[in-house]
Amino acid sequence: MLEKDKRHEECHMKEKCIKYDICPMVLVQKIVSGKWKILILWYLSYNTLRFNEIKKRLPYVTQKMLTQQLRSLEEDNLILRQVYPVVPPKVEYSLTEVGKKIIPILEMMHGFGADYLEQGQAKQNNTELLQET
Numbered sequence: 001m002l003e004k005d006k007r008h009e010e011c012h013m014k015e016k017c018i019k020y021d022i023c024p025m026v027l028v029q030k031i032v033s034g035k036w037k038i039l040i041l042w043y044l045s046y047n048t049l050r051f052n053e054i055k056k057r058l059p060y061v062t063q064k065m066l067t068q069q070l071r072s073l074e075e076d077n078l079i080l081r082q083v084y085p086v087v088p089p090k091v092e093y094s095l096t097e098v099g100k101k102i103i104p105i106l107e108m109m110h111g112f113g114a115d116y117l118e119q120g121q122a123k124q125n126n127t128e129l130l131q132e133t
Contacts, residue, residue: 041095048082051093079093
């Protein structure tokens with residue numbers, strides 16, 4: 001049996017899901033689901049960024065939505081919100097050690113996306129894909 005087939009089979013084993021009270025794949029989906037979370041993690045994989053720097057990289061996200069997504073990532077311990085006691089307020093976001101573990105997965109997703117685009121598989125242009133619904 002191929003290694004990936006074995007992992008797929010194990011994920012569906014009742015004992016594994018009972019052990020963790022949730023299937024690991026379902027957990028990952030829950031943690032990174034959200035229209036902007038993967039892109040936020042991707043940008044933070046390169047640099048520590050302030051709120052407005054993230055906002056500039058995601059021009060279609062509203063301030064409210066970005067705040068919600070950042071808070072959720074912080075609650076899941078994927079990002080760190082560092083507040084500096086200065087005036088005007090300074091807040092920076094960076095990946096935690098747990099968050100850094102997702103970087104190889106993000107790189108693989110980026111590679112898949114690039115290959116997918118090269119093969120002409122994308123049906124929509126990038127603007128339509130990024131606009132908030």
